[in-house]
Amino acid sequence: MNPAPNRRKFLATTMATGAALTLPAASYARIKGANERISIGLIGCGNRGHGVQIPFIAKHASAENVEITAASDPWQVSRDHAAAGIQDHFGVQARLCESHDELLGMKDIDAVMITSCDHQHARQLEAAVQAGKDVYCEKPIAKNIEELNRTYDAVKETGQVVQAGTQLRSLSSVSGARSVYQSGVLGNVSRIEQRRNGNRPFWYNYIRDVKRQDVNWNEFVMGASKREFDPVAYSAWMGYGDFCDGPIPQLAVHFMDAVHFITGAVVPETCVCHGGLFTWKDENKFDVPDHVQALWTYPEGFMVSFSTNFGNGTDNTIRFSGDEGTLDLTDWNKPRLLRSGHQEDIEPISRPDHWLDWLQCLRSRKSPNASIEAGYYQTIPCLMAVKAYETGRRMVFDPQRRTIEEG
Numbered sequence: 001m002n003p004a005p006n007r008r009k010f011l012a013t014t015m016a017t018g019a020a021l022t023l024p025a026a027s028y029a030r031i032k033g034a035n036e037r038i039s040i041g042l043i044g045c046g047n048r049g050h051g052v053q054i055p056f057i058a059k060h061a062s063a064e065n066v067e068i069t070a071a072s073d074p075w076q077v078s079r080d081h082a083a084a085g086i087q088d089h090f091g092v093q094a095r096l097c098e099s100h101d102e103l104l105g106m107k108d109i110d111a112v113m114i115t116s117c118d119h120q121h122a123r124q125l126e127a128a129v130q131a132g133k134d135v136y137c138e139k140p141i142a143k144n145i146e147e148l149n150r151t152y153d154a155v156k157e158t159g160q161v162v163q164a165g166t167q168l169r170s171l172s173s174v175s176g177a178r179s180v181y182q183s184g185v186l187g188n189v190s191r192i193e194q195r196r197n198g199n200r201p202f203w204y205n206y207i208r209d210v211k212r213q214d215v216n217w218n219e220f221v222m223g224a225s226k227r228e229f230d231p232v233a234y235s236a237w238m239g240y241g242d243f244c245d246g247p248i249p250q251l252a253v254h255f256m257d258a259v260h261f262i263t264g265a266v267v268p269e270t271c272v273c274h275g276g277l278f279t280w281k282d283e284n285k286f287d288v289p290d291h292v293q294a295l296w297t298y299p300e301g302f303m304v305s306f307s308t309n310f311g312n313g314t315d316n317t318i319r320f321s322g323d324e325g326t327l328d329l330t331d332w333n334k335p336r337l338l339r340s341g342h343q344e345d346i347e348p349i350s351r352p353d354h355w356l357d358w359l360q361c362l363r364s365r366k367s368p369n370a371s372i373e374a375g376y377y378q379t380i381p382c383l384m385a386v387k388a389y390e391t392g393r394r395m396v397f398d399p400q401r402r403t404i405e406e407g
Helices: 007-012 047-064 076-090 100-104 118-130 145-158 172-182 202-206 217-221 231-235 247-263 354-364 372-391
Strands: 038-043 066-072 095-097 111-114 134-137 162-164 189-195 270-276 291-297 303-309 317-322 326-328 336-339 342-345 395-398 403-406
Touching: 038 047, 038 100, 038 354, 047 066, 047 076, 047 111, 047 354, 066 076, 066 100, 076 095, 095 100, 100 118, 111 118, 118 134, 118 145, 134 354, 145 372, 162 354, 162 372, 172 247, 172 326, 189 247, 247 291, 247 303, 247 317, 247 372, 270 372, 291 372, 372 395, 372 403
Parallel strands: 038 066, 038 111, 066 095, 111 134, 134 162, 189 303
Antiparallel strands: 189 317, 270 291, 270 395, 291 303, 317 326, 326 336, 336 342, 395 403
């Protein structure tokens, strides 16, 4: 199955707008009535799982008739946090397990939220849709192009509803910015950029005292590494290349998805990327870059730039620059239009939040805002950048073969 047979079809597609797509008949056969409660399982119960997903689903639980009833995580402490949150928000004694496979085997679970580590996403997403579950999957969907293609195909073949966890395209403010961009008021847009800086890398925030006896280390590693148990590698996994490729897939994926959503572009033509570990060298031996600079060119005629400096937190910005105006999204919630020496606040365009959109699509079987197509194409530029960084070579995406190659 080929989601992009040629670049012309890329530019003709409406997937970047979040428009509904035709789903297999089997998917419509799974439509639940309003009186049928939807049971959700949580895969990965860390900060994102118990701190974000549980309360956001609870916010819409009554109106959408949903509840979270099960959770899986390799770490006992995270499972306990999830159990407490599920009890508090839903009044349910959650079923807990170490393995995502055990959770996916629960027949009464209708959908799952994957909030695990980057190296686990693709395998868990593929297994979930093959088990007949709808999915909300955190970004990035995959850590390499082979597993991205395989997972995409599995979702399309099963017809399950999948929402990628890039929530910016569900913000009313960003929808307003999209409308302004597409009005043509910026003129000829040639450069889009984000500088996302900080005083230290974000993975330091997650270092925890983890006890070996509380962790199913093999379930966590999932064959991605030969490391022995290490509490820092477990808790601050985003700083190690075995489990995460650093700022590009963790941070730039949101920016690139917003670029696609706002401009209607689908995939870059080329990518170069440089960086390194320049500032944060210590006993933790993190090995993903703390400074990175990626550049992509798009067939629409603009260049996209993403950079991080985790040695200095100043000079953050997000700008879409045209020869007649600038769209400033440095504050995602309050975008501004800059032109002729003046600035204007951009009117938001109301739409359901990212979690409500997914919950509604579980019943309607429509395609959510960040569909599997959006998830696929937001991941490609990140994989291009990671490979360009690792090889020092310029990368291109071949839509016919669905490969990332030197070019």
